[in-house]
Amino acid sequence: MTETAPRPTLEAVAARAGVSRATVSRVVNGGDGVRDPLVERVRRAVDELGYVPNQAARSLVTKRHDAVAVVVAEPETRVFADPFFALQLRGISKELTAHDNQLVLLLTEGRDDHARVGRYLAGGHVDGALVFSLHLDDPLPGLIRRAGVPTVFGGRPGWSDGDGDSDGGDVVYVDSDNRGGARDAVRHLVGLGRTRVAHITGPLDQTSAADRLDGFRDVMPDADPRLVVPGDFTPAGGERAMRGLLDHCPDVDAVFAANDLTAAGALRVLREHGRRVPEDVAVIGFDDMLAVTEQTDPPLTTVRQDIEEMGRLMARLLLRGLDRRTAEVPGATRSGVVLPTTLVRRASA
Amino acid sequence: MTETAPRPTLEAVAARAGVSRATVSRVVNGGDGVRDPLVERVRRAVDELGYVPNQAARSLVTKRHDAVAVVVAEPETRVFADPFFALQLRGISKELTAHDNQLVLLLTEGRDDHARVGRYLAGGHVDGALVFSLHLDDPLPGLIRRAGVPTVFGGRPGWSDGDGDSDGGDVVYVDSDNRGGARDAVRHLVGLGRTRVAHITGPLDQTSAADRLDGFRDVMPDADPRLVVPGDFTPAGGERAMRGLLDHCPDVDAVFAANDLTAAGALRVLREHGRRVPEDVAVIGFDDMLAVTEQTDPPLTTVRQDIEEMGRLMARLLLRGLDRRTAEVPGATRSGVVLPTTLVRRASA
DNA sequence: TCGCCTTCCGAGAGCGCTCTCACGCCGGTC
DNA sequence: GACCGGCGTGAGAGCGCTCTCGGAAGGCGA
Incomplete structure (x- = not known):
């Protein structure tokens, strides 16, 4: 558990490259509007110092976290006594990674945990949530909606049909057919x-x-x-x-x-x-x-x-909602997307 | 995706309670050294405003994140075509939750991802890491060690025996017997x-x-x-x-x-x-x-x-290493703990 | 050649929090 | 009754970053 040397800051990179903090920031975030030679110099300084932006500082000002919560209710983990869970997670993970988002996993059991999850989501620690909740009477979806966090559900939630309430949030979900x-x-x-x-x-x-x-x-x-x-x-x-x-x-x-x-x-x-x-x-x-x-x-x-694809789509849908420049999801309605299934013939029928 | 109202800050709570920011901070973080009536007033203000601390701002100064990464290499998710993965994760999640830590899940596939994970861990976004990596030739453990992040391994890593190198970090792992x-x-x-x-x-x-x-x-x-x-x-x-x-x-x-x-x-x-x-x-x-x-x-x-217990122990060991006031783990050596197994007799032998 | 517009860069404020430090107030001591 | 120690509180700096804004520099038409 050795303490690591203090990590270099923007300031340090700026000093080394002989530019201002602002310029380094610009380069680090895409480099638009900075002349090539300067970009080059900054890049080199970043490499030499091994600079990695401090996400906390960044979030503090941008109010974005580049992190998404995945909420899985206890009964699910029981149901997921099969690759289901792992596969879906894999799909989600791939898509999130591709867009530089982190995956915060929230496993819940029992009512207390629901409150905890609700508080966490409402606390604004993540930009959005992917929620698995198969049961009709699960209080989680309601809680989450109230938390006001952009959410995509895995599997059609029980109340998504004919509900159409006017509290603004359309229920977005991904399900298979x-x-x-x-x-x-x-x-x-x-x-x-x-x-x-x-x-x-x-x-x-x-x-x-x-x-x-x-x-x-x-x-x-x-x-x-x-x-x-x-x-x-x-x-x-x-x-x-x-x-x-x-x-x-x-x-x-x-x-x-x-x-x-x-x-x-x-x-x-x-x-x-x-x-x-x-x-x-x-x-x-x-x-x-x-x-x-x-x-x-x-x-x-x-x-x-296609379980993995379900996961991937959920993530894509959420990211799209978060207004990132993300590829459009084909076939996605406002309320969700339903993935096709295929019959696999083996010997039993 | 409605924008939520701006969340209340420490400042707001302080104003409402008629005290300074510092005092509110003290109360929120345990309340030591603040006289009871004031504590009471602050608590009420917090409740009334629905104040939730901004984790980013907090991390920025404390340099702690109350978050732990769980790194699972691709081959594992394949192996985990069984409840293994889910159970272990559950154990980890329970323990982390109990100590108010978040679980950041990192699924990897292929070499590129290793680099990504290495960067992420070295980037200081989390306080520690729990790593699953069963293969002898996996480069991940090395990368992670170099990242200088406190780490506990799930399953004995291949090189933990007779390695005894002098780079400081003892290899901590949890395995079953x-x-x-x-x-x-x-x-x-x-x-x-x-x-x-x-x-x-x-x-x-x-x-x-x-x-x-x-x-x-x-x-x-x-x-x-x-x-x-x-x-x-x-x-x-x-x-x-x-x-x-x-x-x-x-x-x-x-x-x-x-x-x-x-x-x-x-x-x-x-x-x-x-x-x-x-x-x-x-x-x-x-x-x-x-x-x-x-x-x-x-x-x-x-x-x-006992898969779930393995997960729980891993988390406990890590948290202990992170110097939180955490219960001691019985039977834990510096290098790890090995959980007992039991023979379950059914009909086949 | 001058003025204007555009492009590029730097200065500086401020995000919400923690934590040090100094100050005020209290009780106790001689 | 003056002095000292300690506890409780507030002021303020600063964590590392983004982003606005203004100014400098350069290009172009007149």
């Missing part, structure tokens, strides 16, 4: 000639789960209600649901599971019961978590979403 | 009466993999060399290794796999070949990634490490 992906999956099953197609849902207080159910219903508006059974995005939930399904609808010949973990559970129960996949029952998941889809027996057909 | 855990696993197999115990290693340029191999050798110093086969921490690697093992040592009766994914691959090949687990071949993994260990057939016996 859960509904469309679900439709593709179910259509694929129908295309396979299946007639008794079941759906194991996710927790319906999450918009992603609700949207996938909607997609299922789009294709199967008249589905036997017993073919729609609740799950919870876990393998155990998938097992439970599948058992119930086999009990009440033994003639089921296809299952669209709300996610891959659920599908994995269902697969296990099907094998237990001697049903062949996909011959007797075809199965499709959602997410394409490789750790799961490639390891199941048989390998799982599923709906893939 | 890979070697001891491996010993426990292998001893368990031996205790089961197995005599032909194989080991599928991880990539040996990672200290965790090397340590696990060492642990294996501790118990089986005279193992048939053909029983030690290379893997790469992936299921595919596990499959490949297991196939080779069955080819060359068909009498193998136990496998200690370097991690759970590897074990999952091995398990699949064993089933393919009609070997019963654990009757014919007992299998043990490492990590206890629940998504894997509870899903394999049969459920995997494995060595568990």
